[in-house]
Amino acid sequence: MDVAAFRALEPLCWRAPSAHNTQPWRLDHRTAEIRVGWDPSDALPAADPSGRDLWLSLGAFVETCLVVAADAGLRVGFVPDHCAEERRVGWLRAAGSRYDSPFGAAEVRGRRTHRGRFTAGPPAEVVAAVDALAREVGGAVRVVPDADLLARLLRLADRHLYADPAVVGELRYWLRLHPGHPDYHADGLTDRCLRLSRAEATGLRAALAAYPMLRRLGLPRLLGTAAGNPLALGGAVLVLVGPSELDDTGMVGLGRVLMRVWLTLHAAGVAAHPLSQLVDAPTTRDALGVVLGVPAERLLHVARVGRPAGTAPPSARRIGGIAHAGH
Numbered sequence: 001m002d003v004a005a006f007r008a009l010e011p012l013c014w015r016a017p018s019a020h021n022t023q024p025w026r027l028d029h030r031t032a033e034i035r036v037g038w039d040p041s042d043a044l045p046a047a048d049p050s051g052r053d054l055w056l057s058l059g060a061f062v063e064t065c066l067v068v069a070a071d072a073g074l075r076v077g078f079v080p081d082h083c084a085e086e087r088r089v090g091w092l093r094a095a096g097s098r099y100d101s102p103f104g105a106a107e108v109r110g111r112r113t114h115r116g117r118f119t120a121g122p123p124a125e126v127v128a129a130v131d132a133l134a135r136e137v138g139g140a141v142r143v144v145p146d147a148d149l150l151a152r153l154l155r156l157a158d159r160h161l162y163a164d165p166a167v168v169g170e171l172r173y174w175l176r177l178h179p180g181h182p183d184y185h186a187d188g189l190t191d192r193c194l195r196l197s198r199a200e201a202t203g204l205r206a207a208l209a210a211y212p213m214l215r216r217l218g219l220p221r222l223l224g225t226a227a228g229n230p231l232a233l234g235g236a237v238l239v240l241v242g243p244s245e246l247d248d249t250g251m252v253g254l255g256r257v258l259m260r261v262w263l264t265l266h267a268a269g270v271a272a273h274p275l276s277q278l279v280d281a282p283t284t285r286d287a288l289g290v291v292l293g294v295p296a297e298r299l300l301h302v303a304r305v306g307r308p309a310g311t312a313p314p315s316a317r318r319i320g321g322i323a324h325a326g327h
């Protein structure tokens, strides 16, 4: 394959989404095929002990690479070859034809996580379209019907998240709550993307700095409440359900489906705001499973979805970003 031509496209490939915007993927171009691996220092062992979000993010990256390459006229395919010891998920290699996708560079560039207000939920035909994508691999996309229950579950899930010092430590590490942060334009979650005012960002920084001391005095409950209720910002909550048997290779495949889902939503003028805490906390994951009539372990990803009221700010990237234009 034309490795040099593909390398020129990599800044756009890096627009793929990843949990906490850690960008865990790594490409190795030393051979005629490009090895797709990951760096464990960009994994989230506390927040994501099963690796679920790591595999989903790597799958989203693979799908993005294929879409971007095809749009540039390159014939590139992906061959899964999962090896945990060697930190590899597979290979990008020359293919007989261009990857077949209705999407291109424009959708990859334009898609953004949107944590703000939605003016309406996703149209029924868009939900049907993303459900059909998941069904191709034995999964489904389901709408959670009970808004009151969801609000209660989200409060529980937030409290669960903020009660674990290791999870909070990881979150704190990836938060960039001030433009002066050295990695503000490189990775992680910025105050702008999280839609925090200057005062809110300062308050959150102070609360997280005091966390070790205040943990026993009810800070987790306070932080959980301060997170607010994103469900009040409109939209519907969709759940990506996986097939019944799913190994790590399958999870990366589901990450590719997740990316196709997000690109489909974006092309229809609909944005997504993931709420992974709902499937991270065992209690809320079980409750969602009961509501949907699906075994809890098949629930892979949850997001609030709808028509955004405005434009979301672009998230940072290590390559191709404003601060890294010279790379």
Ligand SMILES: Cc1cc2nc3c(=O)[nH]c(=O)nc-3n(C[C@H](O)[C@H](O)[C@H](O)COP(=O)(O)O)c2cc1C
Binding pocket: 015, 016, 017, 018, 019, 020, 021, 052, 053, 054, 056, 057, 060, 111, 112, 113, 114, 115, 188, 189, 273, 274, 275, 276, 277, 314, 315
């Ligand atoms: C597997 C996965 C899980 C995610 N979980 C959350 C989440 O729980 N809450 C959230 O606000 N964003 C979540 N995100 C969105 C990422 O934070 C986002 O993709 C990243 O910051 C890059 O921003 P972008 O999507 O606008 O390019 C998740 C993304 C992925 C791929």
